Amino acid sequence: MKPLDLSLKFFPYFIVLVVFNLQFIQAQQSDINHKGKYIEQNIKYDPEIAEDFSIMPSATGWGYSFDSLLNDIQLWKLNTKIVIDTIGYSVQNRPLYELVITNKTSGPKTCRIAIHARTHPIEVQSTYVTKEMIKYLISGNIKANELLDKYIFSIVPLYNPDGVELGYSNHNANNIDIEGGWDLTEPEPEVKALRKLYKSYMDSPLPIRAALNMHSSVACERYFVYHHSNGTSLKYSELEKQFIAGVQEFFPGGFQNWDYYVSWTTGTPTVYPESWFWFNYNDSVIALTYEDMNCTSAGKYDSTAIALLGGIKDYLDANQTSIRYYQNNNSNNDQSFDIFPNPVRSSSLMNIKIKNPPIRIDHIELFNLSGLKILTLNYQSKANLIQIALPKLNPGVYYLTLMGSGYSRHEKFIVE
Numbered sequence: 001m002k003p004l005d006l007s008l009k010f011f012p013y014f015i016v017l018v019v020f021n022l023q024f025i026q027a028q029q030s031d032i033n034h035k036g037k038y039i040e041q042n043i044k045y046d047p048e049i050a051e052d053f054s055i056m057p058s059a060t061g062w063g064y065s066f067d068s069l070l071n072d073i074q075l076w077k078l079n080t081k082i083v084i085d086t087i088g089y090s091v092q093n094r095p096l097y098e099l100v101i102t103n104k105t106s107g108p109k110t111c112r113i114a115i116h117a118r119t120h121p122i123e124v125q126s127t128y129v130t131k132e133m134i135k136y137l138i139s140g141n142i143k144a145n146e147l148l149d150k151y152i153f154s155i156v157p158l159y160n161p162d163g164v165e166l167g168y169s170n171h172n173a174n175n176i177d178i179e180g181g182w183d184l185t186e187p188e189p190e191v192k193a194l195r196k197l198y199k200s201y202m203d204s205p206l207p208i209r210a211a212l213n214m215h216s217s218v219a220c221e222r223y224f225v226y227h228h229s230n231g232t233s234l235k236y237s238e239l240e241k242q243f244i245a246g247v248q249e250f251f252p253g254g255f256q257n258w259d260y261y262v263s264w265t266t267g268t269p270t271v272y273p274e275s276w277f278w279f280n281y282n283d284s285v286i287a288l289t290y291e292d293m294n295c296t297s298a299g300k301y302d303s304t305a306i307a308l309l310g311g312i313k314d315y316l317d318a319n320q321t322s323i324r325y326y327q328n329n330n331s332n333n334d335q336s337f338d339i340f341p342n343p344v345r346s347s348s349l350m351n352i353k354i355k356n357p358p359i360r361i362d363h364i365e366l367f368n369l370s371g372l373k374i375l376t377l378n379y380q381s382k383a384n385l386i387q388i389a390l391p392k393l394n395p396g397v398y399y400l401t402l403m404g405s406g407y408s409r410h411e412k413f414i415v416e
């Protein structure tokens with residue numbers, strides 16, 4: 001399946017000219033370089049490499065297979081609120097699909113909400129709840145539309161497709177639990193792909209402000225893995241309580257209280273996605289693992305999904321001030337850049353002047369006001385004046401992001 005990629009649309013028309021070097025640099029798009037293709041795997045369950053786990057998959061596996069996802073993607077692709085992207089590939093080269101869901105025609109977006117599910121193949125309920133969230137978001141319900149008017153959702157419904165297809169309970173095709181590894185330079189390909197995606201969002205003008213890591217537990221309760229202030233901060237632990245209480249309001253009796261499962265009591269672990277968010281972005285992102293019920297009485301996935309989404313919205317609405325402050329942090333930074341002319345005409349030349357060179361830029365990204373990435377350019381340069389030939393763009397507000405090692409700044413510009 002060919003994933004839809006907005007950036008490819010403009011790719012051939014886009015040329016960057018670094019004036020001082022008088023050097024043309026060819027734009028590249030990371031996906032183009034990926035030679036891997038999805039190979040159909042017929043392995044269902046291999047006891048030789050099975051995990052040390054007493055539960056064996058049934059003849060039909062854990063449920064909601066990779067094929068189920070491919071079927072759903074065919075339907076989701078038809079929806080104008082959804083863009084399907086491939087963020088990378090699993091060990092066995094299955095695409096890792098991401099759904100980007102938003103209302104592209106409404107006004108400016110506030111931030112992103114990231115959700116990924118099925119790290120552990122046995123936890124099929126995590127995908128069921130996630131599917132219900134997708135269903136609700138595109139339902140046309142007035143509350144759902146409010147969410148899509150304000151936010152961009154990034155949803156990875158099947159993060160460990162190999163493990164699901166191999167019938168493993170908790171591991172990927174390399175027999176590794178991909179819940180960990182976020183602290184490694186070279187983690188498993190699934191971790192690497194998701195971390196790269198989240199990093200690119202955090203560097204964008206519309207960063208992630210809420211992240212859910214979807215699981216399910218044989219404890220047979222719905223609950224969040226709460227992080228103690230010993231491993232976070234007093235402020236963060238209060239924000240977690242606020243978030244969890246907000247979710248509970250939408251589904252009375254549905255979720256356990258925040259103190260049902262308390263983790264990080266003796267410090268901060270380094271390996272989890274939540275660790276990565278905490279170490280890099282502190283309390284600007286509420287990042288939590290949610291555990292659905294993994295037992296025969298599991299269900300009410302729709303009520304659960306609506307409560308999670310309602311809770312996220314209330315939390316973000318209530319914490320808007322601090323979020324804005326965080327987002328504006330770079331505006332008075334002396335390492336930012338100027339764009340001129342601004343406003344600029346479509347299909348014309350645009351100049352970028354970096355205020356305090358030298359900074360080594362290695363890529364440039366262009367976003368529309370909805371926060372959807374229009375293109376990515378990879379190039380290496382230390383020049384402080386860069387000239388870009390803009391592609392044909394509709395009139396409106398856009399964001400340009402410059403990124404280098406330890407450097408990420410964005411500025412707004414207008415196309416007339």
Ligand SMILES: [Zn+2]
Pocket residue numbers: 119120123215216
């Ligand atoms: Zn799990």
